[in-house]
Amino acid sequence: MIGVCNHKPEHLKALLDRTDVVPVVNQVELHPYFTQRDVREANARHGIVTQSWSPIGRLDSYKR
Known part of the structure; x- marks a missing residue:
């Protein structure tokens, strides 16, 4: 088994x-x-689980 990171x-x-x-x-x-x-x-089409990093976003991501 393998996992990948940031694959579009x-x-x-x-x-x-x-x-x-x-x-x-x-x-x-x-x-x-x-x-x-x-x-x-x-x-999802390939049965690959999507795992998130930064699930609540970065501080500079938030609109004020």
């Missing part, structure tokens, strides 16, 4: 085109101000 849909496609190994997890920055819908949808 085009990165996943390149990986899956070159190998038979499908990552079990893709860790990406994900929070209310950065939802990365395309990444989450690509992960």
